[in-house]
Amino acid sequence: MTTLLKFIHLAAIALWSGGLIVLPFLFWQRGTQTAGAELDRLHRITRMVYVELTSPAAFVAIASGTALIFLQATFVEWFSLKMVLVGIMAMLHVVAGLVLHELFLPDGRFSRVSLIVLSAAYIVVIVAIIWIVLAKPHIDSNLIAPHLFEPGGLGRWLHHSFGETRMPTP
Ligand code: HEM
Structure with missing residues (x-):
């Protein structure tokens, strides 16, 4: 299982990552096309890559990863760090959707600088996640948050930071 x-x-991760890496290049090609059949074709392919390939793959990657949490020992620091990076990757995925939403309007453009910045962001975050999962680095949370894995530690931290906390009664 x-x-x-x-x-x-x-x-799913291979498809999600591959889709994200190719999208900025497709966005950039928008600037090379004027209205016509070629532009319509680029529009259809770009939407297909985002809507029918990358987004469903992201859904499957997150769903299968969530199921794996219950089958593997994930209560270790490197996994928490991986989840932070996966959150960043998901947000960057949404950025591609926002770009696509405006890109094929009559004056839509995606500059060379945007191409480099977005591609670099995707590659850095994907490589960082894969490195963390494969290297499983030992990170000692006691150095940064000594009570992170201690039962009741969160309640004490809240009390220490915000004073007396009570459950609101309806
Ligand atoms: C919400 C999203 C995700 C969750 C909950 C999740 C969870 C997990 C879990 C529980 C495992 C098994 C860990 C172990 O071997 O002990 C795993 C394996 C793995 N994950 Fe994810 N994951 C997610 C997203 C990602 C992403 C975005 C990537 C890469 C870009 C990724 C790459 C990997 C790799 C390469 C493995 C295999 C590690 C191995 O077998 O040694 N995961 N994931």
């Missing part, structure tokens, strides 16, 4: 889920997880 775990092997099958990991296979699905990795296949």
